[in-house]
Amino acid sequence: MKRYLHSDVLAILGLVGLWLLFFWRLFTPVAADQASLAQGDFSGQFVAFGAYQYARLSEGEIPLWNPYNNSGLPFIADTQAAVFYPPRLLTIAAARLAGGWSYHALELEMTFHVLAYSLLMYAFARRLTLRQPGSVFAGFIAAVIAGYSGFTTGYPLLQLALLEAAIWLPLGALGVLEATREQRVRWPWLLVTGLALGLSWLAGHPQTSYFMTLLLVAYTAYRCFSAGVGWRSFVLMVAIFGAVAFALSAVLLLPGLEYLTRTARAGMSYDAKGNGFPFQDIVQFIFPEIVSVFSPLYAGIVGLVLALIAVVKRQPQTAFWATVALVALLWSLGANSPIYPLFYNLLPGSAYFRGQERAAVLVMNSLAVLAALGAVVLANWQSRPASAGARLRSILRLLFAICLIFAAFVVAAWLGARQQYDDIVGPVVRSTAVAAAVVAVISYLTSARARAQARWLLAAVLVFELFAVGMDAEAVYDPVPPETQLSMTPPPLVAAVLEDSDGVFRVDGFRGLTDNFGSLYGVLDMRGISPLFLDGPYRLIESEKINPRAWELFAVRYVFSDWQELPIPSTIVERGEDRYGPVNLHRLEDPRPFAALLYEASLVDDREAALALAADPGINVRAVAVLESAPPVALPGEAPEETQATVTAFKPERIEIAVRTPEPAILSLAHPYYPGWAATLNGEPVEIMRAYGALSAIAVPAGEHRIALVYDPFSFRAGALVSAAGWAACVIMLLAFAVQGRFGRRA
Secondary structure (H helix, E strand, C coil): CHHHHHHHHHHHHHHHHHHHHHCHHHHCCCHHHCCEECCCHHHHHHHHHHHHHHHHHHCCCCCCCECCCCCCECHHHCHHHCCCCHHHHHHHHHHHHHCCCCHHHHHHHHHHHHHHHHHHHHHHHHHHCCCCCCHHHHHHHHHHHHHHCCCCCCHHHCCHHHHHHHCCHHHHHHHHHHHCCCCCCCCCHHHHHHHHHHHHHHHCCHHHHHHHHHHHHHHHHHHHHHHCCCHHHHHHHHHHHHHHHHHHHHHHHHHHHHHHCCEHHHHCCHHHHCCCCCHHHHHHHCCCCCCCCCCCCCCCHHHHHHHHHHHHCCCCCHHHHHHHHHHHHHHHCHHHCCHHHHHHHHCCCHHHCCCHHHHHHHHHHHHHHHHHHHHHHHHCHHHCCHHHHHHHHHHHHHHHHHHHHHHHHHHHHHHHCHHHHHHHHHHHHHHHHHHHHHHHHHHHHCCCCCCHHHHHHHHHHHHHHHHHHHCCCCCCEECCCHHHHCCCCCCHHHHHHHCCCCCCCEEECCCCCCCCHHHHHCCCECCCCCCCCEHHHHHHHCCCCCCHHHHHHCCEEEEEECCCCCCCCEEEEEEEEECCEEEEEEEECCCCCCEEEECEEEECCCHHHHHHHHCCCCCCCCCEEEECCCCCCCCCCCCCCCCEEEEEEEECCEEEEEEEECCCEEEEEEEECCCCEEEEECCEEECCEEECCCEEEEEECCEEEEEEEEECCHHHHHHHHHHHHHHHHHHHHHHHHHHHCCCCCCC
8 A cells, every 4th residue: 555655646746747847937937938828718708707706706796797898798697707616716815815816827727727637637547447557657647648638738728618627527537436336336426526517517618517417427327337236326326416516506507597598609500509620630639730720639649559559458448438539529520520410409408519629528538548548458568468569569560650651741742842831840750750759668568578667658758749749839828928918907098998987888899908808907898709798789789890880879988999980970089009900099979878868669579670670770779769568658759858867876786877857768778688687766676678679778757766777686596595505515425424434445
């Protein structure tokens, strides 16, 4: 036992050392050597939303609504915001202790997730190969592949929610493995699986968590079948860890489900969802970086060879993981393969997601496990006949010959057209050299003179090839410190908008502000890059990039644009630049107020008709409210004199308006219509009507009134109650089972 613990400690220290090496430019205090994650989704989506989350939680407030992007959205329901993801809450607490939110705070969160991923995969592979010679080596191989494969170190580092949802897969599989290690189910381990799955769903990438859920259900079925456990136990096991996962993540899932059905994605067609890898991406199993910027199918030549060894030698569980890898690979091709159309029509939930290439998460995890199983075979090769080693060496030499021939053709083509092939000749030559090293090392390890310690040479080759592809990748990192990557203080153009404190208004930040930086700087932007955009506002706003009708409906006062003159009267008040070039800040001369009293209504039958009429330039939306039902007051048809509608208080979840009108009116608000918002008029509840197919309106009788709108969604309250009870019960049970020793192996 001491020997095993000593080996595990050394392996874990080795993994920590590799982690420090891989991300050393994010850790170094030397500014000239520092790098940072490239701008894009990481900065524009996750850093910006994290800043808003930090600001609200630091004030002791729960960020239910975000008014700063997409004309306003239910922040708690936007899954990628990950409002209650425990590691994010730790990041926010650490940032607060360090003096404030920063770009680097989220970078560190990313790096610790990569470390956790490698360590969790080590734990799973180690337990999977327990008591077999070479188990520590196998766990190390699987951990390196999980932590530093082309999948992990590519776009998931920038699309943070995907990475953070994926890393819990080994922990969930470990719970299933331990629960079914004996013929009698060890039920406490299902809490571990439920905890892992719940954390994945809280991390904010539902598609990845969906893939993980499918895998854990399939793995449970496979383990129950292998152990002779009955189908009733299988159903109960899935029900237990599924219920635990749902309870832990209900605070996000219930608002998220409510939101999803109302977003622009709800109506996406099969063609929009069926995108996946082109077939040529399969080449990147061996030659990364020659087809696309990222190489998510690259597990290293070492990993691929070890996985093939496991399949050929039919190691225990190989059939399951090889099947998962193959099915997931075909799924990742999207509509290019018949597998996805089959699942799209038959598998519940699969039709909700686009970007089928993300099934690569299952491919990579399966290859990591298969490589661990192959590593055990290789570590025990001396017990096999000499002829087996000869056959393996012959196969490897054939594979190397194929790589060499391909490389020769590429080099020859490069010599004739250097500019055309300059980007791929390096990766091809590197992979060919790695293939030569793999042939040499495995040939030695399968020979009679091989020593057990020499197997770590193969681990060194794996580290070299994966680090050579992912470390300092140009598509992921910029050679600048994080402080200069993105300023946490508003740039001059944005600061000019913030100086205007006259009432509530929005901007069109397609240029100048961009991305979700409205949330970072506290500017109400009618646009944003959050993938979940309410359908009604999206259709009104995103139909045109220069959209005066949307400016009118959404109370836009400032427009960032490279245009010198807009289609409606405006004045350029500031000039500057954004990352795309010169940009002007226009102030509209006659912007619509956030709250306006209207005295005429046009009734339509449904939302589609309302959206169409709202976009009709023949309708004066400043005078006419487009409604889907008759208002409960009689409108005069003409606007009287001396009316007033003033926003007296504006907070994310509460808006207060003072109204004075001599005639009944419709209070039209440049605020999205969404369930969970409730209104009162002089303290009495009133109905919020949908106007223009996307916005909110309230019928107001003649007189002076105080109107308040409050966002307090039932979906959040119900989800919070379920999650609070779930977390409390889960922690108590885990502690109780640990104290009682019920996680231990029975005699």
